[in-house]
Amino acid sequence: MKLASVHFYPVKSTMGHDVPEAEVEPWGLKDDRRYLVATPEGQMLTAREEPRLLTCRAEVSDGTLTLTGPHREPLRVTPTTLLTEVRVWRTEVKLTDCGDEAAEWLSALLGRSVRLVWLDDPTRRPVNPKHGTPQDRVSLADGYPVLLASTTSLDRLNDWIAETAAERGEEVPAPLPMRRFRPNVVVSGVEEPFAEDGWRRVRIGEVDFRVTKPCDRCVLTTIDPDTLEKGKEPLRTLAKYRRIDKQLLFAVNLIPDGTGVIRIGDPVVPS
Structure with missing residues (x-):
């Protein structure tokens, strides 16, 4: 058996990237699902509710996120220092807001008011204790790294x-x-x-x-x-x-x- 392909998704529910190799970190592949889209009230959104997220391509270069979509010119994202709580499934997670410009760009894509948020500290979210240890952590993937x-x-x-x-x-x-x-x-x-x-x-x-x-x-x-x-x-x-x-x-x-x-x-x- 061998590894046939490797994939990661910088913003949850957006397009994926096929890559020849990836760095494995304790909470998942490097840069995988460290960002997500949320409502202004702090509720996670995914392509289950908003399939147009799948038309967005997110790329990370030198630690900077760039969004590309069918509706506007690409946008380089600059996170703020503002922490906000977002409900990720059943858990409240402190995430960093990525500013009004990113929010407006994504709101225009989806046709509703949304915010982009970032898991700046990947040690912040534990996995389900039923299937992991107290030390296990996960990015913003659904449940596991x-x-x-x-x-x-x-x-x-x-x-x-x-x-x-x-x-x-x-x-x-x-x-x-x-x-x-x-x-x-x-x-x-x-x-x-x-x-x-x-x-x-x-x-x-x-x-x-x-x-x-x-x-x-x-x-x-x-x-x-x-x-x-x-x-x-x-x-x-x-x-x-x-x-x-x-x-x-x-x-x-x-x-x-x-x-x-x-x-x-x-x-x-x-x-």
């Missing part, structure tokens, strides 16, 4: 989707790309589909990770990131084949037990 998916599992899921469509007399859709699932690391060469569900630990290159739990998938996976159209897949087929404890599972969550650089082609060794 790193998400791992396998190409073998995606191939099986796409086969199931095609079978489901044929059984219903529907046109067989094109296979779903891996980016629908927004993983950080993608592994090829896994012998059996969904074998990763049973891993306890995995070593990627020189970095060790704990496997916490399979990932419960949501409506975001049904949004085509190119057209922003919503469909029934993959949730319809996951509900048929991968519903476990009332959750629709695809990919697994990881917590780093060390730091270092991972690269495409690195060996992947589970245990």
